[in-house]
Amino acid sequence: MTAAVHGVNHAINGVTEKVNGIHISNEQELDALVVGAGFGGVWQLKRLRDEGYNVKLVESGTDYGGVWYWNRYPGARVDSAIPHYEFSDPLLYKEWSWKQRFPDSSELRAYFTYAAKKWDLRKDTLFNTYVESATWDEQESKWTVKTKDGPTLKAKFLLLNTGFAAKRYTPDWPGIESFKGTWVHPSFWPHDEPDLMGKKVAVIGTGSTGVQLATDLAKVAGHLTVFQRTPNLALPMRQVDYTNGDQEIPRPEYQSLFDHRKDSFSGFSFNFVPKSTWDDTPEQRQEFYQSLWDKGDFQYWLATYYDMLFTPEANKEAYNFWRDKTRARVKNDKLKDILAPMEQPHAFGCKRISLENKYFEIFNQPNVSLVDMKTNPIESVTETGIRTCDGTVHEFDIVICATGYDAITGGLTSIDIRGTTDQTLKETWKDGTATNLGMSVSGFPNMFFTYGPQAPTALCNGPTCAEIQGDWIVDVVNHMKVKDLKKVEVEIESQKAWAENIWKLANMSLLPSTKSWYMGDNIPGKPREPLIYLGGVPTYYKTLEDCAKEGYSGFKLS
Known part of the structure; x- marks a missing residue:
């Protein structure tokens, strides 16, 4: 049996045992079990402990940070500016100073360590603990949560x-398995940085990570x-370095x-302006666009x-x-047409917008090539590289498969979660x-999740x-x-109404017109549906x- 580093006491199966030098007892059961040590999980652990609850957090990695624990690839950084991208607790922000307007992943991990x-979170956190299943016990009105090679935990509330x-x-x-070089997904980037100097490298995918x-x-x-495959309509980041504690x-x-x-619609300090595109003259419109462009951040998208x-x-x-702004940065006419086509490839802002630092300029370098997978898709992987449909084998030492995630729902459905019936959440x-408020599901009592489907999530x-x-x-x-209640469960009618609202809001926008992971389009066989609440924060x-x-x-509370 494996358990966490940094001592934790847990309630487990009515026994007391020592795991990795930690005494684990289940004489007391948990009020709540929090899964995941990113912003959502860490905030809930802190808040519930402040309220006096017996709560623990489990995390499959070896430290805090959530996605920033896993994202260690070259260039990994957040594209939300500080101080938006930090906790609101004065205990933290009065002393913490960031080095950059958009911190990189190592600085974000340092921030989580500081928080x-x-x-004082470590005493209630169990790392190296992957949740495999969670089963609702109707008689006890509690969740039994099993972890891989680790403890089984019981809790009244399951918070994902x-x-x-x-x-x-x-x-x-x-042929992926036949490749003799290094094949890696960016979120599995080695903690010991590999030597990339002078190597032949492929990056597949041009989302934010790519x-x-x-x-x-x-x-x-x-x-x-x-x-x-698809042009990334990325915006200038406008990075800023800070010195002497300035922010x-x-x-x-x-x-x-x-x-x-x-x-704000997107949870920042800026918002859409209260006028339409056509309220301004063409000259005023160009001036306004330029002002947003110069500010960087997501302002050209969301302000x-x-x-x-x-x-x-x-x-x-x-x-x-x-x-027009982007094409002016690329020298080669053929590359201009691939990176920033004259004809609009999809609705602007309805695929995830990325922020970039001179990304388009790299295609002016002699050591950088671009393969357009719209016209020449990948056919197979060979021992030495990638074969495209035109028959060319592109040879590589390292292939970085930045092809994304089963976004928004995948983390939840990868756990075998069973509620009041034997049907899993995935089924x-x-x-x-189907959710209510983008946080809970009918048939799964006392279970809530954050940053999930049918909530503002990726647009917040x-x-x-x-x-x-x-909160x-x-x-x-x-x-x-306070009410001495055991169970809270979504009513099916409210869940249906929420789903209808999600579709109604999406259909008022251009989101459904565009293929994106916002609509589940990137995963074969996944239902095509709006996964984001578009009503705004x-x-x-x-x-x-x-x-x-x-x-x-x-x-229904009972």
């Missing part, structure tokens, strides 16, 4: 914080080949920023005209500005996702979502305690507030 120390990028995806190209990797690897690879805004202004994150994501004409206008969702700043949802879940737990927050004020309408 864990300030909040697996994130939207927990289950990696690699296409089933023939863009970051390619930008960094172009500096060291002997030759870098980028395989692109983006003065610390006295932090609390106001945090208090108003929930007032623009309110109709940009909702009407084709406004969307095309935004794309055309992006296209429940096989024909389409992560810490904003973690705190809004986490609401803690309030539910408190309500149950303010409306979502008000919905949660109203639900609580109405005694948790839409839920």
Whole structure:
């Protein structure tokens, strides 16, 4: 049996045993078990402990950070600016100083270490612990959670914080196992950095990860080949380095920023402007676009005209500005047409927008090539490299398969979760996702999740979502305690109504017109459906507030 580092006491099967030098006893059972040590899980552990609950956190990695524990590839960094991308607790932000406006993954891991120390989290965290299954016991009104090669835990509440990028995806190209070089998914990047200097390197995929990797690897690879299926309509990041403890805004202004994150569509301090694209003259429009472009961050995407994501004409206008700015950065006319086509390839902002630091300029370098998989897809993998459909074998020392994740639902459905029936969550969702408020599912009592399907999630700043949802879940737990209740379960009618609302909001936008992981399009056989709540953070927050004020309408409490 394996267990965590950093001592933890747990309730397990009525016995007391010593695991890795830790005494584990189950004389007491848990009020709540938190799964996942990213922003969502860490915030819930802190909040529930502050309320006096017996709560533990389990994490499959060896430390805190969630996706930032796993993402160690060259160039890995967050594309939400600080101080948006941090916890709102003054105990943390009054002393912590960031080195950059957009911190890299190592700095984010250091931040989690700092938070864990300030909040004294390690005593209640079990690392190296992968949750395999969770089963609801109707008689006890508790969850039994089994871990791989580790303890079995019992808890009244099961709180899942697996994130939207927990289950990696690699296409089933023939011959992958025959490749003699190094084949790696970026989230499995070796902790000991491999020597890439002078090597022949492939990056398959041009999502956020692919863009970051390619930008960094172009500096060291002997030759870098980028395989692109769909152009990434990436925006300039406008990175800033900080010195002498200076930050983006003065610390006295932090609390106001945090208090108003929930007032923005995307959980940032900026928002869509209250006018349409056509309210401005062409000259005014170009000037406004340029002002957003110069600010960097997601402002060109999420602080623009309110109709940009909702009407084709406004969307095309935004794309055309992006296209012209981007094409001017690429020297080769053929590459311009692949990277920034004259004809709009998809609705701008309806695939995940990335932030970049001179990504498009790497294609002006003699050591960088681009393969357009729209016209020349990958046929197979050979011992020496990748064969494309035109018959060419591209030889590589290292292939980095930045092909993404079974996003949003994959982390949840990879666990064998069984509620009031013997049907798993994966089976429940096989024909389409169904939740209430994007946090709970009918037939799975006392189970909540954050940053999951049918919530703002990937269109919301992560810490904003973690705190809004986490605080609401803690309030539910408190309500149950005060009322001496054992079970809270979604009513099926409220779940159906929420699903209808998700579709209604999506169909008002351009999202369904575009193939993306927002719609489940990247995984073969996955139902095509909107996985993101498009009503915006303010409306979502008000919905949660109203639900609580109405005694948790839409839920059956018993």
